[in-house]
Amino acid sequence: MHAGMSTTEIFLIAMLLIFSVPYLIWRLFKTDYYAPLVVVQIIAGILLGPGVMGAIYPDYFAFVFNPTVIHSLNGIAWWSVMIFVMIAGIELDLKKAWEHRRESFITASLALGSPLVSGCIAAAGLLLYSGWIGPKAHTWQFVLGVGMACAVTALPILILLMEKLEVLRQPIGQRILRYASLDDVAIWGVLAIILLDWTRVGRQAAFLIGFAVATFLFRKLMIWLEEKDRWYVSLIWLAACSLAADWAGLHFMVGAFLAGAVMDAHWFNQEKMDFLRHNVLLVIMPVYFLSTGLKTNWAVGGTVVFAAAAVLLVASIIGKLAGVHIAGKILKWEKGEASIIGWLLQTKALIMIIFVNILLDKQIITSETFTALLLMAIASTMLTVPVVYPKLQRLKSLIFKTK
Template identity: 30%
Template sequence: MITHLVGAAALVLVAAHAAGWLARRLGQPYIVGQLSAGIALGPSLLGALAPDAYASLFPEEIGPALTGFAQFALVVFLFAVGYELDLKILGDRARTSLTVALASFVVPMAAGCAGALVFREQLHGLGMPRDLSPAMVVFAGVALSITAVPVLTAIVRENGLSGSVPGVVAVSAAGVLDAVCWTVLAAALMDSGGAEAVLDWPWRVALAVGFVTVMVLAARPVLRRLLWRTRMEPALRLALLIGFALGSAWVTHSLGLHVIFGALLAGVVVPREEGGTLDPDLLRPLHDVSSLLLPFFFVVSGQSVALNGMDGTGWTVLLVVTVLAVTTKIGSGTLAARLGGLDRHDARTVGVLLSARGLTELIALDAGLQAGLLSTPLYTVLVFMALATTLLTQPLLLLTRRPAGPDRPAPPARATVPVAPPAQGGTTTEPGSDVG
């Protein structure tokens, strides 16, 4: 097993990062290449084209180890996302950003829930029950509502929009939007019960509220004293904080939720440096670790993608879902931005940026699959929807953006998107730059 695990790990790391590099060379986010590599190394492609090689590279015995690597990477990545979350970026555009966030959540959410009810027969053909539970319907809405903040931040930066009004509005709105989506997703998972939940949902809700209260009121002051009043070595501090995130993830998973919620909560309660700044000595290794190990998550996600199970119904549902996902996001975001005072070009830019799903969508889909809210064929459809919407973001942005000119007023100096500090070698290692 050790031999197979080491060989599979070498292949996963090299193939995923090489594919990510190639995707970036083609003008696409890193995640597109990594997700494509994960699907290619799965049973649908490698397993179909070379079954003996696939069975030798990925025997069932190493499945738990690969899943463990994937879950560890998710915890570290989302811990960093929670730590970086700062709604102070809203600034003078708070009302516009909140309006955009609300509209880009409500419209896709309604479309997703309505689509699940209207097309229940088609979904039944994809392995879903004929009578969908409320949690399944809500999850369908969440799947269309999510925007990936990391990949959005990367696209904003790489297109020179970091200091622009549409860039700031899109990133800040996406931050608020994802906070709402995670909350609704947590409620759906609570209602579904999860595979390991042993308590009824009222007890789980009460325990979850109590845990959040303890984390905010007790853990945060303790961490502030520990981090600010001691001269702890960076390596020891990193180890303690990752252990804290893993412990928080263990608690939320025990409550019938997913590890992602505990990791996010742990990152949110960790205090920043005095003055509200991020600690670069903490962020850099977090990004390095998550960037290195997230390919295991893409491969584990690719193991559940069943291309051979995609029939005419599957491709039709994929087309409908992708069209809904793109049009509802772009339409609601653009209209809300226009109502917030942006001109039509900037408003379209905001709408297009919000249509990117990326890694955040895959994390939510993985949680839904584990909780039994998705069948494997529908999971496959939604994974390809996430890939398609991410691929379409850059071309659509080039079509809708207005080139900057000397007659355009300079954006306010404070309207900037925070970017993680550069890593050694001069390359950025924020989540969006490497993993999307």
């Protein structure tokens, strides 16, 4: 039967698995409190990958996820995550951060810097063992890359979780978005530094100069256009920026983020933007989660990978909470406030997974390190709601407190 199936039919089997497995897990096991559907989709990607399905049913795995099908899935995955990253760039609210700059910059810098240091220390520990650093990485790139992965806050997932906790539109939720927005900019800036290629420094300089000129002209055009045209032109801009960034050696995801970051959110209807983000997550991002799962690797031993993930998780959470608590002391927050903000800001998942995918593509980390970081991201995200919800119930006044 397998021999007689066309590539199209096998591709559709893969799509059937991609959409049915996470939905059934989410609905049947009612995971929403611990893991929203998007997190379950990431977990399902791992389950359908070589480490689980590939180990249990190697022949069927090789049949369904053959090179031709994977190539087709990767194309969908790239485009979906480019759109998602562009939206994240558009929704950065740096004007609000500037209005509250002292509080925002103190909190954002400590919330990013502290877990970055603890993550770098954990990465230095991994260097004592073989199998973790990628073949094309300098030591500093590996240490900084893993450290930043521990410091990342996943802004899109943070928004989803705060909606679930009913704090997104409250003053404390808007404050947290300001902190996360500043950290998001820093994350992509550090990534650009990690990806600097001195053999192609001329291209990268040309890209930055060309991007600055093109951005000036693009913004003039977008102001002149009606909104219905802006949506379409933004996709052309996305493809152009991603192509140029990849040509320069900075990776197409850096271009996708920059494409969104130079656009103003008020150019677009917010309800339509929310609708687009929701449908990208619903319709095509599950393919990206599957392609991520296909990159997992347990070659150094499953126990070792889980141990590394646990070390990275501890470094990430302790670093984030320590940094935010220091900020709380400086800014004289009320008791319990720093804990709520710190736990929400340690949410990872999507942006962190995109970040480490880029590190893997550039061979700065190995697939074993990628797997450990992926497990860490899932665990940190699943901890958020169960930890934060009871804290919010005890300190309801903080939800409505302004700063």
